[in-house]
Amino acid sequence: MNIPFLDLSRISPVLKNRLERKFSELLESGIFSGGEEVEKLEVHIQQLLKTRFTIPCANGTDALELALRALQIGPGDEVIVPALTWVSTAEAVVLVGAKPIFWDTDEEGLLRPDWDKAVTERTKAVIPVHLYGKMVKMEQLLEKAKKLRLFVIEDAAQAFGTTQDDKAAGTWGDIGCLSFYPTKNLGALGEAGMCLTQDENLAQKIRLLSNHGQPIRDQHELIGRNSRVDSLQAGFINVMLEEFESNQKKRKALAKQYIKELSGVSELILPKGLLEEDHNAHLFVVQTKKRDQLQVFLAKNGIGTAIHYPRIIPDMKPYRVDGDFVTARKLAHEGLSLPLNPYLKAEEVDWIADKVEEFFGLIA
Ligand SMILES: Cc1ncc(COP(=O)(O)O)c(C=O)c1O
Known part of the structure; x- marks a missing residue:
């Protein structure tokens, strides 16, 4: 796929x-x-x-x-x-x-x-x-x-x-x-x-x-x-x-599927509140210490992912200021956005979840 x-x-x-x-x-x-x-x-x-x-x-x-x-x-x-x-x-x-x-x-x-x-x-x-x-x-x-x-x-x-x-x-x-x-x-x-x-x-x-x-x-x-x-x-x-309302329903349904299928992966932090009213399921950002390896593994298996965002703003040259920004920095290092959009099919989410589990050694 x-x-x-x-x-x-x-x-x-x-x-x-x-x-x-x-x-x-x-x-x-x-x-x-x-x-x-x-x-x-x-x-x-x-x-x-x-x-x-x-x-x-x-x-x-x-x-x-x-x-x-x-x-x-x-x-x-x-x-x-x-x-x-x-x-x-x-x-x-x-x-x-x-x-x-x-x-x-x-x-x-x-x-x-x-x-x-x-x-x-x-x-x-x-x-x-x-x-x-x-x-x-x-x-x-x-x-x-x-x-x-x-x-x-x-x-x-x-x-x-x-x-x-x-x-x-x-x-x-x-x-x-x-x-x-x-x-x-x-x-x-x-x-x-x-x-x-x-x-x-x-x-x-x-x-x-x-x-x-x-x-x-x-x-x-x-x-x-x-x-x-x-x-x-x-x-x-x-x-x-x-098509906005129907697309939102699709996003939420796919997000629900991801959550169900990935909740057993202990090395993965799943996004919180995605199915609530105050989240529009725009992005599905998981967090793991093995983010970079996971991204490469998924790419090798034909799955595109994205990082939102790999660097915090105060680390960027035009905005540089000192500061720990511990949590933001951790998210920049560990966050990975899995595909989530209304054009995605349920079987594709299945496949992505399987590959994530395979990466973490949960299925062969
Ligand atoms: C959080 C945030 N702020 C501002 C913008 C800027 O929007 P635009 O790309 O339409 O200029 C974006 C979108 O890229 C965004 O994600």
């Missing part, structure tokens, strides 16, 4: 057909920026995530940068960021001229709840990242942030559709940031992102910032930039949304 980590060409023929139809429709309409598809996307996400305002933008990294700029965070300010995340979380902070202050994560890769120990008089915000699709405990985090008068920007790039106490990831903080990068659980056929907020003024500001500071053409009220989303991408996401 040859099982890639993720093969997006495996989307169903029905969906491919709908996407092709959408492309033809948009080609006929002659509208490639803004327009009806972008407006529809805004409304779809508002309804699905029960959020007041949705502002689409070019990608998830821009969403973070726009959020920071809308909250007037810049030079001299500090922002608390988990040590293990995709680079964008820290990158956006540096891009606005502020300083990321890294804090360790828990075993699941989420910002440790004692992050407030990193707060100084320069701290303006904290960015909880709902890594791998699992949500940070938001009520607890918001309570602390409120007391400390800090803004909360949720990096929900990996947590689309996840809810905690029935409230979606990205709708808890001052601003939530989404990514529709193609490999996400709701992906475009290219790049796209979105800011969510419940605050009308912030929504207006983000909208201005993402479109050259202009509320209407040629009236520039702020120094903004161009971070508009393509109409084509908005149209494709609108189509992808039709």
Whole structure:
């Protein structure tokens, strides 16, 4: 068997057909920026995530940068960021001229709840990242942030559709940031992102910032930039949304199968809470001291895996700072993402689980 980590060409023929139809429709309409598809996307996400305002933008990294700029965070300010995340979380902070202050994560890769120990008089915000699709405990985090008068920007790039106490990831903080990068659980056929907020003024500001500071053409009220989303991408996401719920069900069913089949492997730590409401089963990250050997063994058997992420951000050259970050570093050394996506078949999960057991000497 040859099982890639993720093969997006495996989307169903029905969906491919709908996407092709959408492309033809948009080609006929002659509208490639803004327009009806972008407006529809805004409304779809508002309804699905029960959020007041949705502002689409070019990608998830821009969403973070726009959020920071809308909250007037810049030079001299500090922002608390988990040590293990995709680079964008820290990158956006540096891009606005502020300083990321890294804090360790828990075993699941989420910002440790004692992050407030990193707060100084320069701290303006904290960015909880709902890594791998699992949500940070938001009520607890918001309570602390409120007391400390800090803004909360949720990096929900990996947590689309996840809810905690029935409230979606990205709708808890001052601003939530989404990514529709193609490999996400709701992906475009290219790049796209979105800011969510419940605050009308912030929504207006983000909208201005993402479109050259202009509320209407040629009236520039702020120094903004161009971070508009393509109409084509908005149209494709609108189509992808039709299969979102059923894809989530498939993810959860496959995750359940993995958990059942791998729970006897004592040398493997399985991800926690994957079947709960506040995890969207975006990634299935197992942990083992033999991570590198396991990855090579699986590759030799035709199974693609990935590492999210092999290095913590404070160890990277442009962000280098000293610090132990013990748990985040351990996850970077021991975490391995097994294939988990709606295009995977149950027999493929069986095969992967068998190979993992074989590696650990549990079956011949
Ligand atoms: C945690 C996290 N933050 C931010 C981003 C940035 O999103 P994008 O790739 O759309 O810029 C991503 C996605 O890659 C991500 O996983």
